Amino acid sequence: MSRILVVEDEQHQRELYAMELEDDGYEVEQASNGKEAVEKVKNNKYDLVILDIRMPEMDGIEALGKILSRDKKIPIIIYTAYSNYKSNFMTWTADAYVTKSSNLDELKNKIKEILSSRSV
Amino acid sequence: MINRRLLIQFLFYVPDIILGSILYFLHHEDYFSSGMINYIILILIVYLAVKVLLHIWVYKVFVINQIESVRRYIHNFKKGKFSLKENELRGQRYLSEIINELTDVGRHFENMVASQKDEIDKFKEFYNNIVLSVSSYFLVINQKNEIIFANKSFSTNFNLANEDIVNNSISDLFYFSGGKIADAIENVKKKGESIVLRQTRLLSKNRIAIIADVKISRITMQGENQIVLVMDDITSKCRKDYQISLISQISESIQKDDEIDRVLFSILTAVTSGSGLGFNRAMLFLYDLASETLDGKMAVGPDSIEEAVQIWGAVQGEKIDIVKKMEDYSPGDRKGGFFLEQVLSKHYKYTSDALFVKVLKEQRAYHIKDAWNDTRVDPDTREFVGVGEFIAVPLVAGNRSIGIIVADNKYNHAPIWQDNIELLSIFTVQAALSIESCKSLTTVRNQMEKIKLRQDAIVESEKMAAVGRIAAHIAHEIRNPLVTVGGYAQRIIQTVNKGLKNPESIKNAASVILKESERLEKILSNVMDFTRPSPYIREFNNLNEIINDTVSLLQNVFQERKITIQLFLEKEIPLVKSDFNQLKQVMLNLVQNAMDATPQDGVIKISTEIDGDKVIIRVKDTGSGIDEDHLKNLFEPFFTTKVTGVGLGLAVVRKIINDHNGEITAVNNPEGGAEFRIILPVPI
């Protein structure tokens, strides 16, 4: 069973993703900002990280760098309301960039795709 | 004191007295008997012996000792000690007189020699001073033409260390010294007669130019002939002449000019004008690094003999101010003469062995006297120039050849004198520098143009980025609650679709949707606030309170940035009909801008005052002030000079003040810094 870390400052959204992903059979943990996420990655092993960009304390872009400097191979999906960071080189190091939507299908597909490609 | 002489003389006679008295005694007593004769003979023998001994003794004591003294004296005399110890020759009056006389002579000689030495030393110093430090330059050259001595003035003036001079030849130190000076030196070597070269132009290899009268003469030092060059620097004397001379005027004006074509034209005008160098024609080629070709760039001179005659007629008739004419020249009116066209179409490959390329490569002037037969001239050049005698000089800037100038007297066939060549060569040094500086100026200008364009583009894109940022910000603000609402709604649908009876989860989702909808509404009303035509104002506020509130909010920031804030608030200020939060926004924006413009230890002053039925708020800072050009744009939305600015601060301020029926103006303080003044009406 894959372990996913959801990093999102909006509580309702975070919980929604957790519920949805657990329903799909993933084990989900939550972090409410970049700092927490970096801490968690340091102490646990995850198969995938879902990262919001705008968060208090430490934003997603900074967290992205910190997480990758710790573990280069860990897959990361940027999931944000901003669409304009997609072409920004700051996010190139992420495995995928998905713009937030009330329809979670795109996110779920990306997760499946990345995890299956990794497990091969 | 007993007289030694007398005593000695007395001693001499002692034996005589004794002998006499014995004989006298014998004569009286009649002792001359035959038996006594033996005694008498014995006495005589003793007498003689004593006498001899006495003589020997006296000789030893007096003569030998005296001679010893004299010898010692002479010995000292030889060493230059002219003194006589009194007791040594005591009693020897004659001898000591002679010796005294000798001593006097010795002393006299000593004085003579001493004063001579002084004289010689003085003389030597005098000479050294002259040779080493007279303002004339002084060079001594040996038979092999190597410099063996240079005086201080020379090395100082030409900024050369002694080792740069000694063992070098004149042509190692000076440009163009091969001609006149070298000839003169050879002449002096052969004939021994001195030569003076008047007003010789000298340009040292480190580009120090002087005009000097050079006197060349031959001296013989320890059997070897040497050549002495004395150069009297008359540069400053000539400077005045030179200054009024056309060349210098032209040199100066080309140094100031930055239009490359005009510089080139000016240079060639100087080369061809009668009061300049006076060549009939001149052409200029520049080396193009990119294409590796030597390209014809400019030419000055008549196309035909008829034109030449006409021009000279005109020049002689009315004294044309050539410098003036040059200044009037604009690149547009390059007269498309045949000669110019011909030159402009000339391009020599750097790899070719054309004469002009040789001049460029070797950085050396070529004076061709008979182009038709001179093997150094390639056929193409021969045909192109079309004249027997011409001169081609390199344009050298720094150590690099940047081009060449070719000049000839095609029309009057006047011979080209060494003088002219030297002058042209000196002039080309200045010309090359002018071309270089003009070129680099042009490059700099192009570069600046490019940078400015790029900067404009950056500013433009910054602005677009700012707009984008705002849009992104709003989008983000709205998208987030929307995503949440949609997400939970989706979840409810799924729950129902799957037939799950989970009222708790549905209720949860619905309450999230509700909350997020409220949030959305709030965001929208905030956005509306910004764009709403005018707020509905019903409060009455004390402006001082608003200011105090704003300042206390920013207190930490002031401290952090070491900015002092001073308040001059009118106590009796009337209440103004206003929106507290909006006016606070105004103050915040103004103070924020003031802080941005103010360096550390700056001061921001805020004051309120009453002016009839109006109140005035001033925000003054000690910062950079506002560019005059920007004053009119300041309040436009998105106008900003800051890299990270959005340019909405003052736009919002103006909107709010307008909504309050007030006015806002910005001025620069005469003592520096900016001042923003808000006027608000007091309700009656």
Ligand SMILES: Nc1ncnc2c1ncn2[C@@H]1O[C@H](COP(=O)(O)OP(=O)(O)OP(=O)(O)O)[C@@H](O)[C@H]1O
């Ligand atoms: N006190 C001041 N001193 C000097 N220049 C000022 C001052 N206040 C404003 N300006 C100039 O006016 C421009 C516009 O100011 P404005 O507040 O509208 O935008 P901004 O400060 O650049 O960006 P922001 O939207 O973040 O406030 C500034 O960029 C600055 O050049």
Ligand SMILES: [Mg+2]
């Ligand atoms: Mg501002």
